[in-house]
Amino acid sequence: MSDGLLSSLRAALPNATVWDAAALAPRDPGFDPRNFGASALVRPRDVEGAAALVRFCTEHDVSLVAQGGRTGLAGGAATSAGQVICDLGRLNQIEEIDPFARVAIVQAGVTLGALQEAAAEHGLDPGIDLAARGSATIGGMVSTNAGGIMAFRNGTMRHRVLGLEAVLPDGRVFSDLTRVLKTSAGYDLKHLFIGAEGTLGIVTRVAVRLDPVAGASATALVGVPDAASAQRIVRHFLASTSARLTAAEILWRNFASLMQRALKYAPGSLPLEAPCLLVLGLGADNIEAARHALEDGLAAIWEEAGIIDGLVASSEAQAAAMWRLREETEQIERAHPMAPSFDVSVPGGGLDAYVARIEAGLKQVDASYAPYVYGHLADGNLHISINCDGPVSHERHEAIEDVLYEGLREAGGSFSAEHGVGLDKRDAYEQHADPVKQDLAKAIKQLVDPNNILNPGKVVG
Template identity: 80%
Template structure:
């Protein structure tokens, strides 16, 4: 079928279809490869998703589901001959039950939309990402998103009570369970969480909600090492006066680079420490949160070896501190497509891990000095190499060998929250447990024997 005929036939499935020429003028999101497909279809509801899946199955076409296109591992990338299933029109918060603290949300709903709807009921999804304005609930489910609150509330896998998904044969997996306790055989919804759209297209989700703190306070604290920051985190986790909402760590090199790229004035933030800790506490009032933060830091100051600290005195100052952590695209501007990585390291190993990778990277190239930052309380570190990329395949593997060595054996992971996609598929094959890989291929073969949904992602198409 030629492209003209394809578009004509697709428009019989739904009127919302863009051809390749129209896609060329649209924003592809974080990855330029997202709009490589022959066409994009935007279903209005699950019936149109089912019809689109049936159309692709009948014509031997592969189908790639897309949400906010904020992924960093190429999980939503496409090539000519493929069709995109864009879930952006399925973007409603269908229901919020304030008593049960449950939301029923369509897959194309941006996280910020759910946050706003939940906040009106004094509730929160319990998960937050810097890309909150564009990332969608379906995409977050499909990549098992984590974010800054995972240490307290878990990843998306821990927030999902139930979900609905369209399978490759057009049938609908419907398990919109609204309760936490269910012990009724295999909990199959977990097959779709983190599967990156390779087993089914998630269309609706039932999510847990949490009571939201009335106010928050933010601080930037300078410490000599991650271990010192962890002492501070442990102290605040044991506090009864306020709840720890975020604990983000920035190594000095990253903080200085961000400060320069953001154009902050010298001395605007206290950055003269080997590590910087961003803390956010929630309480019933701003005064209560600020007082708890100030008193807590004073109590742990000497024990943790705190070098310097700043408790934000205004929302504007708090936003400045968070910009230092969240606007990480500044590193991308400094270096063209720098190799970036996303690992989980067991808490007690963080300082030793960072020291080890810095030494290992210098053995590859004496100029390598990585930017390191991440979610301290759950051990998730983000690492960008200070070189213009992309690097050669052999060099990329050498860098991976430094960063991923012994992670699985120590209980960590080579991919913490960004998924596998195509960027980390080689690493998956080299570092993931072989039995786990075999089981994944078997499950894919049973649910999607024709390899129609997002082929080549996570596991090899071969």
């Protein structure tokens, strides 16, 4: 980007923060070092500023990439020289929480953690949770249709959004901040922007559905022989009327062993020796009721589910130690800095067969491969990382994908469960997404963004 164009950008947005590439270089790009490859970053202070930025980029034929908390894992916020970043960090106001209607109106730069804290003051919760809650923003979560640990009960972001506001590629503002559940008034166009990764518009404001939150929660770590056993436990608690299942996370042995070593957990401190571990969260009116419900429920299903070992956390510290096993997944990157990671959805009844198949298939690609597998048991979303100790060639990456994605669409699953498509899954999208769906997506992109200004190269190319 020329100095003249950068000066024009600053003049056109006098109230926005503008950083050039030199100012970006020393800053933290978040989860992906490609995030700060752009020639400039602009941080507007309101939707009018965001719209002015979009109009400027359209007039000067400069591509624009929206960014939130920069926690994406598929390259959806990656940028390159000549591009401009629209950083939504200043749009960080929780404008309203209506405890009766159970709705929050928030700006796109609000973090999930901030919304959780504000809603909790009213005994409410946004009904979605992620390990990156402290930095992931609502706008980014809408744009990737984020899922998380509560999706099996409350759905993904698509199910939590009642309405939204977004800046279109021509600078107009699409405003559909519907705050009611029931609306049957023609095309529900907000869904065009949910999961579109900023390719059709920049989400600036969201009406989020809230749910009552349990008074307290309890956590258990349970060792089981396989996913089928874990699923029997989950079904048992889902049928309970005395407490509410809030989380069911599964960890296969290889992943759990890595975490045990990395976190330096002493042998015997937690039940960690089973082929699979299940982290359960249960909510109730108070902590005693939640713990008793977990203890009684596990006792009732123990033999039927073939439980090997189990422990209900007796303190917040012990519960946190259990959750660290699941949430501190950056330990994989520390052990294997170049590890490719994947995010698939598998229909529930096929988890054990799928994991056995990919373990065998990956060894055919490389005899040293022993994948780390973990994820959201109750909705079939598995995260898979490969234990590579160096860069993986494009051909090797494709061979890994062929193993992981084989038959998923035909079985009703997905090659991308909650991380999006971005840059990293473009090849998989073209190979595994329905061809007619791809054609329709390209037609919509061409109609809404004919000049390919917003986040080019992502999702539809």
